Amino acid sequence: MEQSTSLSATRLASLVEGFDRSPAYVGLADALRELIGDGRIGYGTRLPSERDLTDALGVSRTTVTRAYAVLRDSQYAEARQGAGTFTRLPGGRTRALDRALWPSDVGNGVIDLVCAAATAPPGIAAVYADAAADLPAHLGGHGYFPAGMPDLQAAVAATYDARGLPTAPEQIIVTPGALAATAVIGSALAGPRDRVLMESPTYPNAVQALRTGGGRLTTIALDPSGWDLDAVTATVTRHKPRLVHLMPDFHNPTGLVMSEPDRERYARLLAGHDAVPVVDEAHHLLALDDDHAGTPFAALTKDAVCVGSASKSIWGGLRLGWIRAPHALVDRLTRARVGLDLGVPVLEQLVLTRLLTGDLEPVLRGQRARLREQRDAMAGALAEHLPDWEFRTPAGGMALWCHLPVAGATALSTEAERHGVLLAPGPSFAPEGGLDRYIRLPYAIAAPQLVEAVRRIADAWAVVTSGRVGAAAPPVGSEPFLVA
Secondary structure (H helix, E strand, C coil), X not given: CCCXXXXXHHHHHHHCCCCCCCCHXXXXXXXXXXXXXXXXXXXXXXXXXXXXXXXXXXXXXHHHHHHHHHHHHCCCEEEECCCEEEECCCCCHHHHCCHHHCCCCCCCCCEEECCCCCCCCCCHHHHHXXXXXXXXXXXXXXXXXXXXXXXXXXXXXXXXXXXXXXXXXXHXXXXXXXXXXXXXXXXXXXXXXXXXXXXXXXXXXXXXXXXXXXXXXXXEECECCECCHHHHHHHHHHHCCCEEEECXXXXXXXXXXXXXXXXXXXXXXXHHCCCEEEEECCCCCCECCCCCCCCCHHHCCCCCEEEEECCCCCCCCCCCEEEECCHHHHHHHHHHHHCXXXXXXXXXXXXXXXXXXXXCHHXXXXXXXXXXXXXXXXXXXXXXXXXXXXXXXXXXXXXXXXXXXXXXXXXXXXXXXXXXXXXXXXXXXXXXXXXXXXXXXXXXXXXHHHHHHXXXXXXXXXXXXXXXXXXXXXXXXXXXXXXX
């Protein structure tokens, strides 16, 4: 039988403190839905009895009774005979899991806005064919390259040289994607006694990967307008983290870019506290407006470990990432990497080597042009269909980070699925809960699909804000949505 935790009336009263009392039962229900939706009250938690919560809040019994009824009607709670009222989520327990971790293979008219990954650019098949012609020359060897094929190491190192960060080939460790690179770093550099500091919001897969070695998670809130380095300083001074994960270029999910003064100050701060920066640069090539030539964070501190990837800038099917490490950490990271796998496929390494040593710019230019068109199409559709949603148009990256007028991102993700759109709500990007007034909207698919997705999301949002969550939506998928 499933075991449930209990929440005391005193604790719950502190969590909902300041809730809107006009009328009180609606304000209390809204506060509770936000807490349940963003994970601060866990799935399956037994709520306090109506009598105990009435006393703790100093409200009438009717207020609590009606608030609990609203929770049950909107599928955020259920009553169990003789046991009490327990939290749940619309859509069931799977909604409590981080769906942003799972790319989906959808069809039947469903539009996936969970996975932020573009289709392959033109010409990739030809590069694969050319690389396959080079494969026979490598068949006489064992095919294992724990640090990567030497030519690819040199090609990746050259990209850092071009950015003003001198890098030797032996400083590069090739991995099967950026997440694998992050897991290697977590396994090698952060043990069970070490703190790992991460931003909130952040990319949820990175949270799991960086804790591979058992590091203890600490979070720092990322302000919608940028990095609050005074708060970062206080957190680093207090918790003394071993690793600090940051995304200075087109942060995922917010799209923020760290300013040059902030990079310099942040680097000095971490160097002064012996904290190793883990710099996720998966999106740094995806500048969609002005050229982005921010100083590589690792150029400002000798201790930084960088994570790079071909998945976002080229294609997700090219499962290759890498670590750029200080010389002093290369052996340690390589040993940890061998504990996870012995290398990536030779053919993919040959493909990426050809791309990096050839003329990559036309490929990147094509990707940027597509993403720019798609970003602008989605922004225009939001302005038309959801004008009260707030977002800052990012200068790069792959997603809009939208602030909702009221909390309800979790409920929206459930209702949107009924309308044929898969969404990742803000709590998916909050390692320790919160952010139910935010939702990430990737613009990685074709513009007509994005416009249709926003139209469906607007219909779902109307259901959520009307309080009719769970109402039947028109059937989706009788015919697939076609892109002209």
